Amino acid sequence: MMTVGVVGLGLIGGSLAKAYKRREDITVFGYDANKTILDFAHLAQAIDGILTEETLPQCDLILLCAYPQGVIDWVNTNAPHIASSTTVMDCSGTKARICEACFPIAEQFGFTFVGGHPMAGTQHSGFRYSREDLFDGAPMVIIPPRFDDIRLLDRIKTLLAPVGFGRISVTTAEEHDRIIAFTSQLAHVVSNAYVKSPTAQFHLGFSAGSYRDLTRVAWLNPDMWTELFLENREALLFELDTFLGSLLSYRDALREGNANTLRALLEEGRQRKKEVDGP
DSSP: OEEEEEEOOSHHHHHHHHHHTTSTTEEEEEEOSSHHHHHHHHHTTSOSEEOOTTTGGGOSEEEEOSOHHHHHHHHHHHGGGSOTTOEEEEOOSOOHHHHHHHHHHHHHHTOEEEEEEEOOOOSOOSGGGOOTTTTTTOEEEEEOSOSSOHHHHHHHHHHHGGGOOSEEEEOOHHHHHHHHIIIIIHHHHHHHHHTTSGGGGGOTTTOOHHHHHHHGGGSOOHHHHHHHHHHTHHHHHHHHHHHHHHHHHHHHHHHHTOHHHHHHHHHHHHHHHHHHHOO
């Protein structure tokens, strides 16, 4: 038997709730600031009841699927009601500020806080797009308060097992944010900027997989990504500056009509892809 609480029933939170509800021996309590979404999640049987001050102490795991500041605010407000046996994990896209704020609060009130980032999603947001298999085989990154606590890491893996993650990585908050600036945040910036070309309005009939792949995440949530980008701006600025420098090399080769340089740049990129991802 396990009891899980999910705060924030959007795409991520709704999918996590549905994933746990695949198991009949798991009870899921949910909360969302939007009562309509909360009622709909209950009607859709994604949750068994509402996460309240009374049901909080019953939870073995509480997943916070909110923006960074929302996570910190929730932990500050609800810490006195969380049982010492409960593990609280956030699912936000950046980790440094959250972990810096929440590790001491958890230690003060005697429960465990763990940073987390489920590495899956879609270009759409909201509970209506959530699905129970979103995280099947997907990576999960966790940031524990202590790296030498093997029992804690085993407990985290046990608590997350029903979701179906394919790989669980353990890292620091700083390393997470540095890498995620490249693997996720830069991709969203590039996609969002790329589709602003005036030529985009004429793409129908002339576009296929390359266009779809590059523009998929242009469908982003502006409020959420604004907070995440600013939260991680130093790491993201480094990636943007590096990317812009590379783009200028391609542009200069084109402007000069330098086939040798252009081909060398393309070959370099092809080889780099092979090195990092295999043939």
